[in-house]
Every structure is written in structure tokens, then in C-alpha cells.
Amino acid sequence: MSRIPTSPEHPTAEIQFRVRYCECDPMQVAYHGSYVPWCEMARTELLRQQDAVYRDLEAVGIYFVVARMSMRFRRPARYDDVLTVRVEALRSHGVKVEHIYEVWREQELLATAETTLACVDAAGNLRPVPEAMLQSDA
Amino acid sequence: MSRIPTSPEHPTAEIQFRVRYCECDPMQVAYHGSYVPWCEMARTELLRQQDAVYRDLEAVGIYFVVARMSMRFRRPARYDDVLTVRVEALRSHGVKVEHIYEVWREQELLATAETTLACVDAAGNLRPVPEAMLQSDA
Amino acid sequence: MSRIPTSPEHPTAEIQFRVRYCECDPMQVAYHGSYVPWCEMARTELLRQQDAVYRDLEAVGIYFVVARMSMRFRRPARYDDVLTVRVEALRSHGVKVEHIYEVWREQELLATAETTLACVDAAGNLRPVPEAMLQSDA
Amino acid sequence: MSRIPTSPEHPTAEIQFRVRYCECDPMQVAYHGSYVPWCEMARTELLRQQDAVYRDLEAVGIYFVVARMSMRFRRPARYDDVLTVRVEALRSHGVKVEHIYEVWREQELLATAETTLACVDAAGNLRPVPEAMLQSDA
Numbered sequence: 390m391s392r393i394p395t396s397p398e399h400p401t402a403e404i405q406f407r408v409r410y411c412e413c414d415p416m417q418v419a420y421h422g423s424y425v426p427w428c429e430m431a432r433t434e435l436l437r438q439q440d441a442v443y444r445d446l447e448a449v450g451i452y453f454v455v456a457r458m459s460m461r462f463r464r465p466a467r468y469d470d471v472l473t474v475r476v477e478a479l480r481s482h483g484v485k486v487e488h489i490y491e492v493w494r495e496q497e498l499l500a501t502a503e504t505t506l507a508c509v510d511a512a513g514n515l516r517p518v519p520e521a522m523l524q525s526d527a
Numbered sequence: 528m529s530r531i532p533t534s535p536e537h538p539t540a541e542i543q544f545r546v547r548y549c550e551c552d553p554m555q556v557a558y559h560g561s562y563v564p565w566c567e568m569a570r571t572e573l574l575r576q577q578d579a580v581y582r583d584l585e586a587v588g589i590y591f592v593v594a595r596m597s598m599r600f601r602r603p604a605r606y607d608d609v610l611t612v613r614v615e616a617l618r619s620h621g622v623k624v625e626h627i628y629e630v631w632r633e634q635e636l637l638a639t640a641e642t643t644l645a646c647v648d649a650a651g652n653l654r655p656v657p658e659a660m661l662q663s664d665a
Numbered sequence: 666m667s668r669i670p671t672s673p674e675h676p677t678a679e680i681q682f683r684v685r686y687c688e689c690d691p692m693q694v695a696y697h698g699s700y701v702p703w704c705e706m707a708r709t710e711l712l713r714q715q716d717a718v719y720r721d722l723e724a725v726g727i728y729f730v731v732a733r734m735s736m737r738f739r740r741p742a743r744y745d746d747v748l749t750v751r752v753e754a755l756r757s758h759g760v761k762v763e764h765i766y767e768v769w770r771e772q773e774l775l776a777t778a779e780t781t782l783a784c785v786d787a788a789g790n791l792r793p794v795p796e797a798m799l800q801s802d803a
Numbered sequence: 804m805s806r807i808p809t810s811p812e813h814p815t816a817e818i819q820f821r822v823r824y825c826e827c828d829p830m831q832v833a834y835h836g837s838y839v840p841w842c843e844m845a846r847t848e849l850l851r852q853q854d855a856v857y858r859d860l861e862a863v864g865i866y867f868v869v870a871r872m873s874m875r876f877r878r879p880a881r882y883d884d885v886l887t888v889r890v891e892a893l894r895s896h897g898v899k900v901e902h903i904y905e906v907w908r909e910q911e912l913l914a915t916a917e918t919t920l921a922c923v924d925a926a927g928n929l930r931p932v933p934e935a936m937l938q939s940d941a
Contacts, residue, residue, distance in 0.1 A: 406682075410709070410719075411702045414548060415555040415606060415861070421869040422549055422843075425836035426687045433686070433745065443686075444745045447829070455835040459873035465927070468553060469709065469720045513879070544820075548847070548857075549840045553723070559731040560705075563698035564825045571824070571883065581824075582883045585691070593697040597735035603789070607847065607858045651741070686828060687836055691882060693829040744829060 401477045402435035408470045418465035425458070428490045428502050431476035435488075441521060450511045451519060453486065457505040464499045466492070472499070481522055484508050484515045539615045540573035546608045556603035563596070566628045566640050569614035573626075579659060588649045589657060591624065595643040602637045604630070610637070619660055622646050622653045677753045678711035684746045694741035701734070704766045704778050707752035711764075717797060726787045727795060729762065733781040740775045742768070748775070757798055760784050760791045815891045816849035822884045832879035839872070842904045842916050845890035849902075855935060864925045865933060867900065871919040878913045880906070886913070895936055898922050898929045 404427075412423040436443050446452070466472055472494055479487040490502040508518045542565075550561040574581050584590070604610055610632055617625040628640040646656045680703075688699040712719050722728070742748055748770055755763040766778040784794045818841075826837040850857050860866070880886055886908055893901040904916040922932045 407706075407709075409702050410552060410705055411558050411560055413553045415551045415553065416866055416868070417553040418868075420549050421872060422836055422839035425839060426685050429686055429836075430683075433683075442745065444743070452830055454830070454832075454879070455876055457873070457875050458835060459871070461871050462869055465868070467720075469718065545844075545847075547840050548843055554728055554730070556730075559734060560698055560701035563701060564823050567698075567824055568821075571821075580883065582881075590692055592692070592694075592741070593738055595735070595737050596697060597733070599733050600731055603730070605858070607856065687834050689829045690824060691827045691829065691831040696825050698825055 399477050399479065400435060400439060401475060402431060402438050403473055403475045404431045404434050405471060405473050406430070408466050408468050408472060410468050413468045416465075418467055419470075421460070421462055424460055424462075424492060424500055424502065427472070427474050427492065428476065428488075428504065431474040431490060432488055432504075435476050435478060436522075439522060441519065446519070451516070452509050452511070453506040454509055454513075455504055456485070456507045458502065459504075460500060460502040462500045464494075464497060466494060466499050470494050478522075479503075481518050484517060486518055486522065537615050537617065538573060538577055539613060540569055540576050541611055541613045542569045542572050543609060543611050544568070546604050546606050546610060548606050551606045554603075556605055557608075559598070559600055562598055562600075562630060562638055562640065565610070565612050565630065566614065566626075566642065569612040569628060570626060570642075573614050573616060574660075577660060579657065584657070589654070590647050590649070591644040592647055592651075593642055594623070594645045596640070597642075598638060598640040600638045602632075602635060604632060604637050608632050616660075617641075619656050622655060624656055624660065675753050675755065676711060676715055677751060678707055678714050679749055679751045680707045680710050681747060681749050682706070684742050684744055684748060686744050689744045692741075694743055695746075697736070697738055700736055700738075700768060700776055700778065703748070703750050703768065704752065704764075704780065707750040707766060708764060708780075711752050711754060712798075715798060717795065722795070727792070728785050728787070729782040730785055730789075731780055732761070732783045734778070735780075736776060736778040738776045740770075740773060742770060742775050746770050754798075755779075757794050760793060762794055762798065813891050813893065814849060814853060815889060816845055816852050817887055817889045818845045818848050819885060819887050820844070822880050822882050822886060824882050827882045830879075832881055833884075835874070835876055838874055838876075838906060838914055838916065841886070841888050841906065842890065842902075842918065845888040845904060846902060846918075849890050849892060850936075853936060855933065860933070865930070866923050866925070867920040868923055868927075869918055870899070870921045872916065873918075874914060874916040876914045878908075878911060880908060880913050884908050892936075893917075895932050898931060900932055900936065 414420040475491045486506045488504050492500040510516045552558040613629045615627050624644045626642050630638040648654045690696040751767045753765050762782045764780050768776040786792045828834040889905045900920045902918050906914040924930045
């Protein structure tokens with residue numbers, strides 16, 4: 390379904406969900422800001438597949454903050470649509486992790502996104518990404 | 528403007544703001560869930576007038592959690608409308624504080640609400656409402 | 666799981682989902698306003714089971730607006746918790762439909778809610794609830 | 804306050820508001836998705852200064868949809884902070900309008916953003932940006 394070339398070094402995850410009524414705006418399509426938590430939900434699932442639950446990371450003082458985010462919207466999503474968000478961990482090195490995302494409605498690509506997360510401690514200072522999540526750039 | 532009988536014992540506050548685009552739904556009116564933060568914003572202002580800033584209360588381990596909330600919606604609000612929310616601290620005794628709210632667009636009453644907050648410590652245990660916010664039922 | 670007495674006359678539905686990060690607040694629990702769309706999502710599923718898809722109803726000019734809503738919060742939900750919301754159509758007669766809701770985390774009841782919806786046409790005027798959704802009070 | 808070089812050809816606007824409690828996340832800072840409506844609110848004000856009220860544009864069948872959005876987060880905002888968002892209409896030509904944004908807390912630049920909007924009609928087809936909003940690239 391996705392055009393992202395996959396490789397064993399690049400972990401991926403997918404989530405499926407229905408567009409909520411409150412996520413749509415007076416133009417009767419999903420509000421563009423609604424895509425932000427959708428990407429985050431996919432990222433949470435990816436972490437879970439890597440045996441790292443974000444809630445547990447926070448409990449031991451490891452946080453990820455979004456440093457950059459960009460999105461491109463191609464076609465609108467509508468209320469009650471079933472969407473799939475696919476996330477791929479593109480690179481993680483040093484204190485940063487990069488992800489790319491695709492939002493699909495069946496065979497239609499609705500939107501793409503990229504984020505850069507920075508790893509910080511409880512005081513907000515940069516710290517290395519945990520070993521288990523590190524990969525060399527592939 | 529308000530039909531709530533005021534009394535010196537009942538502190539009140541008002542806020543004014545514009546309805547955001549993302550707060551409206553495909554029916555082209557403000558989503559009913561949008562009224563929840565509006566009431567909270569008015570409550571924050573009321574605290575500020577009582578020389579208690581909620582952010583500072585949390586910093587010293589005093590939290591308020593919403594235990595009950597009820598709302599009645601009479602007329603719809605629309606995108607870009609300028610609304611006024613008026614809050615009144617109805618009663619505060621023991622571990623609870625009760626507030627009532629009115630949402631107005633000029634002379635039109637759009638909605639009313641009531642909340643009961645419980646005062647808790649950082650561990651989530653009930654604790655007395657701070658002295659400065661206590662009043663006998665009037 | 667639920668303490669709501671069920672009866673054949675009262676249609677019910679359940680949804681399951683994970684609490685999103687953005688649905689939680691600085692107190693590190695689900696924001697009380699987050700429960701509003703959760704109840705709505707359960708209601709959407711109930712309609713679907715009654716062979717009425719809300720999106721299709723809107724397409725033919727039948728809308729439901731929330732006239733009243735009340736919620737009671739017993740225990741906090743946390744980020745990444747798997748919750749179940751159970752909805753029951755309590756009564757529907759004339760131009761109104763009443764629903765009750767329970768929010769569970771496994772065997773723990775976290776919150777209860779009630780809503781009254783009014784059925785309106787595209788112009789916002791009250792109109793009878795569609796026959797298929799009508800029931801006598803049981 | 805801003806480092807954006809201003810020019811008479813580039814209309815700008817500013818809004819000021821307090822960070823809402825529900826806009827903050829368990830990390831006790833403003834959720835990154837919260838910046839999306841903040842930028843939109845500034846854009847709405849800019850339109851108002853150009854004698855074009857977005858609500859009125861929609862009423863005559865002129866809509867703007869977000870085609871691209873990118874944000875860079877430098878420092879966190881916190882609950883109850885008073886923030887200023889400054890928007891500048893960078894370019895508008897053909898069917899597109901580009902804006903840049905800065906989010907400030909007093910003298911601290913917290914975030915920057917860019918959006919590209921596409922002008923569409925009620926059917927979602929691209930249409931020229933209204934004359935009054937057109938500028939040559941400066």
C-alpha cells in the first residue's frame with residue numbers, strides 16, 4: 390500500500406482508526422491539526438513494537454519532544470472515514486529521532502508528514518536516545 | 528447581562544474570546560465539547576481575581592479535579608463569534624468547590640453549565656480547599 | 666462488566682480505544698473534556714448497529730444536536746490506558762433521544778455520563794426522531 | 804520584537820492570548836499540536852485587517868485549505884503563559900497564499916511556522932485567490 394521503500398533497518402508500524410466528528414471542521418473535512426495526534430498515535434505503536442512503551446520511558450525520566458514537524462495535505466479526510474497511518478523510523482542518532490508518516494484511506498494517500506524528535510531528561514536537557522532505539526542511518 | 532443573582536459573597540469573573548475555527552464542527556456551529564475549556568478559562572480568571580493563580584497552586588501541590596460537570600445548550604455559537612463566559616463560585620466548603628457558568632453572545636444566552644471540583648494533593652487524595660477560597664454557603 | 670440493567674428494548678454498543686497523549690493534561694490524567702468525544706464515538710457505533718450511519722443521516726438533512734450533557738468523574742484515566750465506553754439508548758420519543766454512558770478500564774468504572782440529543786433539520790428546526798430510532802420508554 | 808524583516812508589501816498581524824490548561828500535555832508544556840490553531844487565529848486576524856472576514860468568504864463560497872504546514876519548536880510554552888503570535892503574508896499569487904509565523908513569550912521566540920494555503924470553491928476545486936488578497940512576491 391505504501392510507497393515508502395522499506396528495509397529491515399527501518400522499523401515501521403501502522404494504526405487504523407475512524408475520523409471523529411469533533412476532528413472535522415465547518416468545511417466538513419478533517420481539520421488539518423487533527424493529523425498531529427494521528428501521527429503521534431502511530432509513533433506510540435511503533436515504540437510499543439520496539440518493546441519500549443512511551444509511558445514507561447517517561448516514568449524513568451526519558452522524554453521525547455517534537456523539535457520539527459512538517460505536513461503535506463493532498464486530499465481531505467471526512468468524518469467516519471477509516472484511515473491508516475503508517476510510520477517509519479527513518480534515522481535515530483545522537484539525541485534525535487526522525488520519523489516519516491503516510492495517512493491513507495484505502496488506496497488513496499491523503500497526507501504525508503515528517504517529524505524530528507529530541508530526547509530530553511526530566512529537566513528538559515538533551516540526552517542520548519536510548520540504545521534500543523538507536524540505528525545507524527540506512 | 529446575566530440573570531444569575533449576584534451577591535458580595537459570590538465571587539464572579541468574566542472572559543471574552545472569539546470562537547476558533549477548529550472549535551466548530553461539520554454542522555458549522557461550535558462543537559459542544561468546546562464549551563468545556565471555555566468554562567475552565569473563566570474559572571482560571573476567577574482564581575486570578577482571588578489572588579490565587581492555578582499554576583502556582585499546582586506548584587505547591589494543590590490541585591483541583593473536576594468531579595461533576597453538566598451543561599445545557601440553548602443556541603449554537605458560530606466561528607468567529609465573540610463570546611462572554613461568566614462564572615460564579617457558588618459554594619466552597621470542605622474539599623469541594625461549586626461553580627456555575629453562562630455563555631453569552633451579546634444579549635443572547637447560549638449555554639449554562641455547572642461544575643463541582645474536588646481539591647486533591649499531588650497523590651490524588653482529597654484535601655481541604657485553601658482557606659482563601661473558602662466561603663460559607665450564601 | 667456493566668451495572669446498567671440491560672433490556673431488549675434498550676440498544677447498547679461498546680467501543681474500545683487507547684487514551685491519546687494529547688488527551689491528557691499537566692496533572693498527567695485524561696483531561697475531563699476528552700470524555701466528550703469518547704461518548705460521541707460510542708453513540709456513533711450504536712447508530713451504526715441500528716443500521717443508521719450518522720454521516721448518512723446528515724446527508725439527508727437529519728441532524729442531532731446535544732441539548733444537555735452531564736458527566737461524573739470517579740477515577741482518572743491515564744495516557745495509553747485501554748478504555749471501554751458503553752452506551753445505552755435510554756429513551757427516544759418525539760424530538761429527543763437520551764443516552765447513558767459508562768467509561769471502564771477493565772473492571773474499574775472511571776466515569777458515567779448522560780446526554781439528551783434533539784433532532785433537527787438543516788435549518789436547525791426541531792423535527793421528529795427517525796422512526797427506526799424511536800422506542801417507547803421501557 | 805520580531806526578526807522577520809517587514810515591508811509595506813507584506814501585511815502582518817498579531818494576536819495575544821493565554822495558554823489554556825487543556826492545551827498542555829503530561830510533560831507540563833503546551834502540546835505541539837496546540838500551535839496549529841494559534842497560527843490559524845493569527846491568520847484570521849490578518850484577514851480581518853485586510854477587510855476580508857474568513858467567515859464571510861466562506862459564505863460566498865471561497866475557502867482556504869492548508870496544503871502544507873511546517874513548524875519548528877525552540878522552547879516550550881507553559882500553562883497560563885501570555886503568548887504573542889505574529890503572522891506575515893509572505894506571498895500570494897495564483898491559487899496559493901504563503902504565511903510565516905512566530906510565537907513569542909515576551910522577548911523569547913518559542914516557535915516558528917510556515918503554511919501554504921490553497922484557495923478552493925465549495926466543490927473543492929482550485930480557484931484564484933480573491934483580488935484584494937493578491938500581492939506580487941516582494
